[in-house]
Amino acid sequence: MNEIVVNQTTLWDSLMTMAKIGGLPGGGCCRLALSDTDGEGRDLFVKWCQEVGCDITVDQIGNIYARRAGRRNDAPAVSTGSHLDTQPHGGKFDGIYGVLAGLEVFRTLNNHKIETELPIDLIVWTNEEAARFHPPLTGSSTFIGNISLEDIHNVETIDGTRVAEDLARIGYLGKDVPGTRKLDSFFETHIEQGPILESENKTIGVVTQTQGMRFLTVNIFGEDGHAGTVPLCDRRDAMTGAAAMITFLNKLAIETDEQIRMTIGFLQVFPNSISTIPGHVCFTIDLRHPDKILLDTVGKRIEPALYSIADQHNLSIEMECNMEKSPVLFNEEMINLIQQAADKLGLTNRRILSGAGHDAMNLAQVVPTSMIFIPCEKGISHNEHENITSSDAAAGANVLLHAIIARANGLIQ
Numbered sequence: 001m002n003e004i005v006v007n008q009t010t011l012w013d014s015l016m017t018m019a020k021i022g023g024l025p026g027g028g029c030c031r032l033a034l035s036d037t038d039g040e041g042r043d044l045f046v047k048w049c050q051e052v053g054c055d056i057t058v059d060q061i062g063n064i065y066a067r068r069a070g071r072r073n074d075a076p077a078v079s080t081g082s083h084l085d086t087q088p089h090g091g092k093f094d095g096i097y098g099v100l101a102g103l104e105v106f107r108t109l110n111n112h113k114i115e116t117e118l119p120i121d122l123i124v125w126t127n128e129e130a131a132r133f134h135p136p137l138t139g140s141s142t143f144i145g146n147i148s149l150e151d152i153h154n155v156e157t158i159d160g161t162r163v164a165e166d167l168a169r170i171g172y173l174g175k176d177v178p179g180t181r182k183l184d185s186f187f188e189t190h191i192e193q194g195p196i197l198e199s200e201n202k203t204i205g206v207v208t209q210t211q212g213m214r215f216l217t218v219n220i221f222g223e224d225g226h227a228g229t230v231p232l233c234d235r236r237d238a239m240t241g242a243a244a245m246i247t248f249l250n251k252l253a254i255e256t257d258e259q260i261r262m263t264i265g266f267l268q269v270f271p272n273s274i275s276t277i278p279g280h281v282c283f284t285i286d287l288r289h290p291d292k293i294l295l296d297t298v299g300k301r302i303e304p305a306l307y308s309i310a311d312q313h314n315l316s317i318e319m320e321c322n323m324e325k326s327p328v329l330f331n332e333e334m335i336n337l338i339q340q341a342a343d344k345l346g347l348t349n350r351r352i353l354s355g356a357g358h359d360a361m362n363l364a365q366v367v368p369t370s371m372i373f374i375p376c377e378k379g380i381s382h383n384e385h386e387n388i389t390s391s392d393a394a395a396g397a398n399v400l401l402h403a404i405i406a407r408a409n410g411l412i413q
């Protein structure tokens with residue numbers, strides 16, 4: 001086998017150089033979307049892309065498109081990319097790897113003087129992480145028309161600035177209208193952010209779908225009271241009700257299906273004082289499953305059950321669904337291109353679903369899309385200790401390289 005491959009050292013050096021911008025003492029990275037450090041990371045990316053001969057375009061939500069010309073430059077571009085922003089205590093690879101793997105593909109195509117039929121766009125999507133302002137996946141959601149430009153420009157960040165003002169300050173308030181760029185397809189390369197590939201000793205995950213998600217907020221209302229005087233049977237203790245609800249939810253999840261993910265990650269107690277019976281508790285539910293019907297069935301059981309528990313505790317309850325996303329099935333042809341590239345390169349692989357949300361979920365609504373996963377150490381992500389090996393990084397980029405060449409030359413086998 002004599003397939004062309006990316007340069008493992010250059011790819012790794014790019015990852016390590018980018019990681020210095022916003023680098024943290026524990027080895028991680030903090031480049032919050034549209035902060036000055038995000039601006040510096042973007043500048044470095046643009047400089048690298050210009051060095052390999054790309055034309056750079058920026059749209060009005062700050063998405064960056066680096067184009068490598070094809071023989072038919074007016075045709076829609078095969079595209080790839082991910083995000084450069086991180087969580088406050090983020091790692092060096094989540095998102096960044098997908099962007100720099102695309103850059104390495106460009107360098108490799110140049111080194112081998114390979115011209116493709118279709119042009120190729122390498123894209124940096126704005127604010128995937130939502131650590132500085134909401135909603136997550138801002139750039140790709142605006143691109144597919146799920147968020148209006150005016151609304152998102154007016155969103156206030158945690159620093160009290162507006163999104164439009166930040167885009168202008170860091171120099172990425174572009175002119176292109178998001179969504180007008182013609183794309184043929186989208187590949188996103190990403191670290192798995194879970195433990196499956198590593199534990200099964202597989203190098204490549206051929207991603208077939210993302211899971212459905214539902215975010216709920218629950219507010220429970222009782223009555224504040226003196227911890228030393230009110231008898232237990234006379235209390236309207238919102239915390240006791242919340243504890244019963246959380247126990248119920250956990251049991252429901254465990255009994256339903258092993259693929260279900262249910263998390264109570266946020267809880268507020270009011271007034272949060274040692275000697276006051278809590279009169280109000282607020283918590284969130286993050287519910288995920290790959291099957292929409294099962295997700296709906298579980299979702300439907302939650303509301304009546306929590307109302308009944310509230311009743312038993314003499315409490316009132318308000319529930320709100322803050323976000324609902326159906327599972328996204330990726331495009332068969334794109335999945336096959338990734339599978340064929342992995343097999344051709346002799347890389348161990350398996351089909352896998354994505355537990356986390358990604359920009360690819362959005363792109364899948366408008367163009368043929370799929371994702372390539374590589375293992376990450378112990379499945380750790382959104383953590384300064386997030387880690388990958390340089391050979392896995394190169395393997396994922398090689399799969400991307402061959403899948404892109406096949407797609408851009410119409411070599412669907």
Ligand SMILES: [Zn+2]
Nearest residue numbers: 083094095128
């Ligand atoms: Zn990511």
